[in-house]
Amino acid sequence: MKDSELQIDRSCHVLYSKPCKKEILAKITLHYPEVEREAVWEQVQLRYAELLSKWRTDLGGKKNFHNGVGGTYDCIAIMCFYDVCRDVVTFREMEEIEENLILPSFRKLRFVDINKPFWKKLMYRAFSTAQKHCDTWHDYEMDVTPYENSKPIYYEFTACPAAEFAKRFGFADII
Numbered sequence: 142m143k144d145s146e147l148q149i150d151r152s153c154h155v156l157y158s159k160p161c162k163k164e165i166l167a168k169i170t171l172h173y174p175e176v177e178r179e180a181v182w183e184q185v186q187l188r189y190a191e192l193l194s195k196w197r198t199d200l201g202g203k204k205n206f207h208n209g210v211g212g213t214y215d216c217i218a219i220m221c222f223y224d225v226c227r228d229v230v231t232f233r234e235m236e237e238i239e240e241n242l243i244l245p246s247f248r249k250l251r252f253v254d255i256n257k258p259f260w261k262k263l264m265y266r267a268f269s270t271a272q273k274h275c276d277t278w279h280d281y282e283m284d285v286t287p288y289e290n291s292k293p294i295y296y297e298f299t300a301c302p303a304a305e306f307a308k309r310f311g312f313a314d315i316i
Contacts, residue, residue: 142183149190153198157189157218164238165222172229181225188221192310200280200302213280215242216303220312235315261294268296 144156157165169181200213219238223230253260265288275281282300286292307313 142186144186147186147190149193150198153200154193155203155214157215158212158242160242161215161218161238164241165218168222168230168234168238169226171234172226184225185218185222188224189218192217192221192306196306196309197302200278213302213306217306220303220307220310220315223312223315232315255294258290262288265294268294272296 144162147156149156165185166178166182169178169185173181216239219235222238223235253264255261255264265285268283268285272283272285275283280302281298283296283298286295288294307315
């Protein structure tokens with residue numbers, strides 16, 4: 142099935158990213174013979190559409206910065222892949238997919254030394270801005286401690302829509 146044929150409400154949801162699809166298809170290739178791969182991928186797509194139809198619609202679609210590569214909808218696609226393929230896929234493989242989606246952006250920050258005042262202030266501003274966006278969408282709940290020169294930057298997520306999705310649809314064992 143083509144991604145464009147997938148029956149999801151695109152006014153409030155987005156499709157998983159192309160890198161996510163590529164990662165999932167690579168794992169399907171590892172575990173299934175060629176004649177079954179397309180059918181397995183279609184099962185993952187149908188599960189994705191089914192579960193999204195039963196889930197919240199207030200996450201902002203394309204407007205929300207959390208819905209890009211490695212974000213909320215990629216996490217949901219990975220959980221749907223797990224649901225369809227749980228008999229053959231390992232937890233470590235699930236982690237590899239997520240790592241391959243998220244870590245490349247952090248690897249680009251090699252030149253950043255968070256111990257230097259300039260970078261520390263910049264990172265604090267970035268986290269504070271992210272917190273404001275989280276508050277706007279009411280999706281992730283994030284706390285950032287006030288900036289203090291002599292103390293480390295501290296932030297935490299206290300709510301996450303991907304975790305909420307996992308709990309609601311029975312994927313708590315993989316989060």
